[in-house]
Amino acid sequence: MKNIAIAMGGYSSEFEISLKxxxxVYDYLDQSKFKGYRIHILRDKWVYADDGNREFPIDKSDFSVDVDGEKIVFDAVFNAIHGTPGEDGLLQAYFELLGIPQNSCDYYQAALTFNKRDMLSVLKPYGIKTATSYYLNKGDKIDTAEIVSKVGLPCFVKPNKSGSSFGISKVKAEAELPIAIEVAYKEDNEIIIESFLDGTEVSVGVINYKGEVIVLPITEIVSENDFFDYEAKYLGKSQEITPARISEELAEKVRAVAKRAYEVLKMKGFSRSEFIIVDGEPHMLEMNTIPGLTAESLIPQQARAAGISLTDLFTNSIELALSGK
Incomplete structure (x- = not known):
């Protein structure tokens, strides 16, 4: 029986979703193989939370915990932290230094993909299409006319490093840009402003399943709101249609691009990439390396459509980590 630390929480606006x-993961863990421990990694505390809601502090020097006089060490970590420090490489580097296997990608890949503009820059030479973009760092002069001339209207203003659509605005008039930029700066000190891509939005998971990189069924996103924002993602304000209502030819293009990005970046674990299909060509928006695993989340939906149960999905991820793959 292997001891598995399920790391959840984090330091960002996404901590509540991460706890879910x-x-x-804890509920669907194969209890014949693994003993799961819910590890809450929060700004003010790192603790093991048992089923009785008692909390035991984590010893950060070796990521162990003392439970009623017994020292518990972990064979592997299941990383379920969206945002920092679980999705940006900090925890991955920490566990690598300690020699504890973890199921998500390595620290460099996490840091790179968490930075939307750096990741898209790396993928562009491989023929992966993206929106036209304009970058701002906090303190930069804001020239709204220059931004509009580069990306056009409407456009999207996004924090460069955040998830769950926190801080994103769709801007329809030049006068709205300064407010949208302020909103994005509340989440991050770097901003990416992208041209509006008018097309079909899809999301697709890529995983290593039993040693083979596979692309999960594609989900089409139809948001009731202006875009696939927080409400659309988590509060039911969207239709998520799996498999997507696109031709097999288009689906094959999306699968090929998603798999190529996964392999070019030397990914491990889960990835979920977002695309907008414009004029028959998928344009990549971003890649999530710790995608949501709640009942409403897309990777669980796609896995079910592929005939993979959550227990199998999680078991496979942990066993790959334990085997060093």
Whole structure:
């Protein structure tokens, strides 16, 4: 029986969603193989939370925990932290230094993909299409006319490093840009402003399943709101249609691009990439390396459509980590 730490929480606006994801992993863990421990990694505390809601502090020097006089060490970590420090490489580097296997990608890949503009820059030479973009760092002069001339209207203003659509605005008039930029700066000190891509939005998971990189069924996103924002993602304000209502030819293009990005970046674990299909060509928006694992989340939906149960999905991820793959 292997001891598995399920890391959840985090330091970002996504911590509540991460706690939900972590609890889903805990609930669906194969208890014949693994003993799961819910590890809450929060700004003010790192603790093991047992089923009675008692909390035991984590010893950060070796990531162990003392439970009623017994020292518990972990064979592997299931990383369910969206945002920092679980999705940006900090925890991956920490666990690598400690020699504890973890199921997500390595620290460099996490840091790169968490930075939307750096990741898209790396993928562009491989023929992966993206929106036209304009970058701002906090303190830069804001020239709204220059931004509009580069990306056009409407456009999207996004924090460069955040998830769950926190801080994103769709801007329809030049006068709205300064407010949208302020909103994005609340989440991050770097901003990416992208041209509006008018097309079909899809999301697709890529995983290593039993040693083979596979692309999960594609989900089409139809948001009731202006875009696939927080409400659309988590509060039911969207239709998520799996498999997507696109031709097999288009689906094959999306699968090929998603798999190529995964392999070019030397990814491990889960990835979920977002695309907008414009004029028959998928344009990549971003890649999530710790995608949501709640009942409403897309990777669980796609896995079910592929005939993979959550227990199998999680078991496979942990066993790959334990085997060093």
């Amino acid at each position: 994801s972590g609890n889903v």
